[in-house]
Amino acid sequence: MHFLITGASGTLGRFIASRLSNDGHELTLMGRTPPAQAGTGFQEWDLSDTSVSLPVADALVHCAFSHVPGKYRGGEGDDPHGFIARNAEGTVRLFEAAKSAGIRHCVFLSSRAVYSDTGNWAVLTENAETRPDTLYGQVKLVCEQALESLCDDGFCGTSLRATGIYGCPPGQSVHKWSDLFEAFVEGRKIAPRLGTEVHGDDLADAVALVLEKRPGEGTDYEVYNVSDLLLDRQDLLKLYAGVKGMTANLPGRGAGPVGVMEPGKLKVLGWAPGGMTRLKAFLETLS
Template identity: 65%
Template sequence: MHLLITGANGVVGRFITRRMLDDGHKVTALGRRPVEGCRTGFCRFDLSEAPPELPEADILVHCAFQHEPGKYRGGEGDDPHGFIQANAEGTQRLFEAAKRAGVRHCVFLSSRAVYTDTGNWAVLNENSETQSDSLYGQVKLAGEEALKSLCDEAFSGSVLRATGVYGCPPGLSEHKWSDLFIRLENGEDIAPRLGTEVHGEDLADAVLKVLNRNTSQGNSFEVFNVSDLLLDRQDLLKSYARVRNISVDLPARAPGPLGVMDAGKLKVLGWQPGGSARLQSFLEKSCVAEAGNQD
């Protein structure tokens, strides 16, 4: 297959790009700059601009998202209008361009932020209420609706509502918890937090699973939750300290509550995330890398 991937330089995009290349597929990165160290084609693309004439391809995977660095919720900063124009309107323009170019399947990386904040331990499935209280969640939901409106027998769409993504992205030396681990070792106060997580490699595998799903039964548009672990920051840092063999002060446990995402629909397609074993492997590799940096 030939895949077009937006956001290939980002955290999630790097995991997906590496997996597709490793599986022997052709990849063209759509973005502001090529992906260094990856054997991909390149087509300049910016969400805030009209999309270019897209190369002929089978698949579009849309991971790009324009926001203030380090922020998703609240990533609009002091420019909510530009945030909406790029991420809602720009996404719709991209999907329309892909359909015109003959792309037959589009995968859109959405977010658990589209769900209503339940304020309890509700299990969130793909039919749960979507009425986000954040602009981030609202523009992601707008992207979902834009894709759904275009789907037909010749153009199918899959939405992946992903939770937090951990793991060291291919080609990068840091990950989402790098600063957190440094703060822990420096003895800084760390606030409690509870969240849901999935490894980037498991998310990339989810993309492959939905690309291989059967769309001949009239289900040209489908939504899938992508989540693996319910993770308290205290447990994460306790495991990290154990692997590092260090004594540290841990944050208190987070009180919750939190909506827990049900990924059963994706597992029916054969998706099997790595669970706590993959998290442990990641922590061990992170500690090896940390020790190497100190040599």
């Protein structure tokens, strides 16, 4: 099949493009510069483009997001209006262009940030309240709603609400915890934290799965949670210290409560994330 992918040079997009390419699909990567990935097509495109024309394809996977480097929540910096224009308005234009081009399925990489701050260990199913308290979450929710509004018998939409993504993206040696592990090895003070995580390969599995399963279901629009581990930074660093054969002062336990995402809908389709086994295997690659 032929898939268009935006943001394929970013952290999430690299995992997804690599997986779909390895599965033998034809890919056209959309962005500002030609990709380094061999065997893929390229179309120049930017979220700021006011006119979007897309080639014929079976599906579009939209991963691109414009933000301050290193930040998602708070990624608007001192330009919230530009942040909204690029990410919300630019995404809506992209979805509309996909439908006009006859593309039948659009997969949107959304975020757990669309949920309200529960503060009570709530289990967050896809039906949980969406009342985001950040501009990032608000923009993601607006994009979800725009995609749903476009869906009909000929155009299918899927939003994947992903939690934090760990792992080294294909072609890169740095990852989301690189600075954290460096600070830990150097003995610097580490702030406690508790959060939810999923490996980038498991996210890519989720994308591949919905691309395979959803078009034949006859449902116009669906939302899926993508989350695997509830992970305390103390436990993560204890595992890392064991892999490195080092002793170090661990941070305290992260303050709860947090909302725990339930990916049961995705598991019904056959999704099976790697859990602690995959986390430990990843850490061992860093030794």
